[in-house]
Amino acid sequence: MKKVLAIVIGLVAAAPAFASEVVNIYSFRQPFLIKPILDDFTKQTGIKTNVVFANKGLIERVKREGKHSKADIVLTSNFSALIQLEELKLTQTINSEKINNNVPAAFRDGDGQWIALTKRVRSVYSAKDRLGALPELSYEDLADVKYQGKICTRSGKHPYNLGLVASMIAHHGEAQTKTWLEGVKANLARKPQGNDRAQVKAVKEGLCDLALGNSYYLGKMLQDESQKAWADAVHINFPNQTNRGSHINVSGAVMTKYAKNPENALKLLEYMTDNKAQNMYASVNMEYPVKPGVELSTLVASWGRFKEDSLPLDEISKYRPLALKLIDEVKFDL
Numbered sequence: 001m002k003k004v005l006a007i008v009i010g011l012v013a014a015a016p017a018f019a020s021e022v023v024n025i026y027s028f029r030q031p032f033l034i035k036p037i038l039d040d041f042t043k044q045t046g047i048k049t050n051v052v053f054a055n056k057g058l059i060e061r062v063k064r065e066g067k068h069s070k071a072d073i074v075l076t077s078n079f080s081a082l083i084q085l086e087e088l089k090l091t092q093t094i095n096s097e098k099i100n101n102n103v104p105a106a107f108r109d110g111d112g113q114w115i116a117l118t119k120r121v122r123s124v125y126s127a128k129d130r131l132g133a134l135p136e137l138s139y140e141d142l143a144d145v146k147y148q149g150k151i152c153t154r155s156g157k158h159p160y161n162l163g164l165v166a167s168m169i170a171h172h173g174e175a176q177t178k179t180w181l182e183g184v185k186a187n188l189a190r191k192p193q194g195n196d197r198a199q200v201k202a203v204k205e206g207l208c209d210l211a212l213g214n215s216y217y218l219g220k221m222l223q224d225e226s227q228k229a230w231a232d233a234v235h236i237n238f239p240n241q242t243n244r245g246s247h248i249n250v251s252g253a254v255m256t257k258y259a260k261n262p263e264n265a266l267k268l269l270e271y272m273t274d275n276k277a278q279n280m281y282a283s284v285n286m287e288y289p290v291k292p293g294v295e296l297s298t299l300v301a302s303w304g305r306f307k308e309d310s311l312p313l314d315e316i317s318k319y320r321p322l323a324l325k326l327i328d329e330v331k332f333d334l
Contacts, residue, residue, distance in 0.1 A: 023264040025051045026058045027075040029251060033284055034075065037277045044271070047264045062090050067258045072265040075117075075253050080159035082114040082252045083317050091254040096266055102273035102291045106312040107250060116250035116313070117272055118287040121215040121306065122164045123246070125234040127203050131210070133235040136242055139168065142210070143183025151187045152199040152208035156332035157324065160196070160214060160249055165323035167247045167309060167316045174322060181330045192333050197221060197230070204233040214249065219286025219299050238306035245307035250290065 027034060031053050038049040052058075052071075059081060062069050074090075076082050085091050086109065093112040100108070107116035124142070126134050142151060153161065168177045189208035199211035200221060211234070221231035238246045253272070255265050271277055278289040283297035327333070 021046055021264065022048045022050060023261050023268050024070045024072045025049060025075060025268075026062065026071040026073070027051050027053045028055070028058060028077040028081060029053075029075050033281070036284070037272065037280050038268075040276070040280075041268055041271050045267060047267060049268070059084055059088070059090070062256060063088055069256060069258055070260065071256045072259040072261045073253055073255055073268065075251070077251050078159045079116075079163055079250050079252065079313060079317070080320070082109075082116075082250075082254060083320065085254050086113045090257050092257050092259065092262070094255050094266070094269060096270055098270045099273050102270075102278075104290070104292065106310060107290050110312075110314050114252050114254045115269065115273065116252040116290045117278075118251045118282050118285065119248050119290055119308075120250070120287050121238055121246045121308070122160060122249060123213055123215045123218075124237045124239055125200050125203060125211045125213055125218075126237055127206075127209045128233055128235055131235075134237045137237050138240045138243070139164065139247070140180065141239075142187065142212075143180045145183075145187075147187045147210060149187065149189050150209040151184065151212075152189055152202045152210070153184075153192050153212040154195055154199065155192045156181075156327040161212065162320055162323050162327070163249050163316065164212075164247050165327060166319040167311065169319040169322055169326075170311055170316050171244060174326070177323075178326050178330060181326055181332060185330055185332050197227060200230045200234055201227070204230045215288075215300075215303070216286040218303070219297075222299070236303055238304075240309070241307050244311075245309040248308050248313075250313065251287070 031051065042048055058074060062071055062074060074085060091113040094115055095112060099115060103115050124137055126132065155161065165177065165181065168180060196213035196217045199213050202208050203211050215236060218231055218236050221227040240246055253269055255262060259265050272281065273291055275291065275294055278291045278294040282289040286297065286300055288296065288300065
């Protein structure tokens with residue numbers, strides 16, 4: 001399978017007597033993000049971890065493999081993948097009091113089919129030399145005529161933007177959100193294109209003054225010498241601080257429907273939602289821990305505290321199909 005990298009952490013060829021002491025993971029998250037955590041989990045529990053990493057195609061693989069799938073857990077890089085796994089009925093209930101105590105209800109499925117592991121903000125980056133910091137900016141403001149020709153973003157259909165539009169529907173309804181989308185489109189400096197980093201680059205180059213982008217990309221750019229100048233050219237703004245708070249996206253996990261090692265899978269998920277792993281997992285990707293009270297990395301903490309939208313993700317997810325419909329109706333990407 002293209003772009004699939006099988007990574008074995010620990011001793012794969014375990015002796016038969018220890019065959020059950022393993023957990024098999026399909027991961028959208030890159031190996032360097034999870035290896036330190038899995039190594040420590042194995043050290044603490046003796047349970048070995050086998051990981052298959054891929055940028056795409058893992059959900060289709062789990063579906064195709066059916067009851068013969070070796071996957072016990074799927075680790076996702078965004079919320080959309082969690083919903084897709086649930087809708088395809090490829091998950092089973094995660095039943096753990098420890099996880100329920102670690103992960104706030106807004107960041108886990110009401111029926112226990114998925115849990116969030118890290119958080120990131122759908123931020124708005126502003127040009128330091130042309131706009132400066134915008135502490136009172138809201139997502140609604142992106143449709144204001146004063147920003148005509150000043151906004152850059154990736155495709156409206158990308159999961160990150162789709163989630164934001166779904167949250168707007170949840171808060172404002174279909175009609176108002178469609179009007180807002182039309183206003184944002186009218187304010188675009190160029191056709192939606194590229195990834196989140198490309199939008200910040202465009203601000204640095206003067207193509208636009210505002211860019212939508214996930215918060216962790218600021219950290220990634222600051223740590224990349226070839227991109228540091230892009231990050232240095234912008235302020236990170238957390239929208240809607242005077243009202244409902246900023247929209248949150250997440251990485252997360254599910255336990256697969258046909259998990260062969262469900263007890264070990266549950267132990268791993270419990271470990272990943274507790275303090276040590278939460279700090280490690282969030283810090284390495286410049287994200288926010290999902291468990292309250294866990295210390296942030298120094299870099300992430302330097303961006304300041306913010307209020308987050310408290311609307312549960314499973315409530316927002318109900319509006320994703322409608323969000324896609326509206327994005328098509330306004331021809332946002334054309």
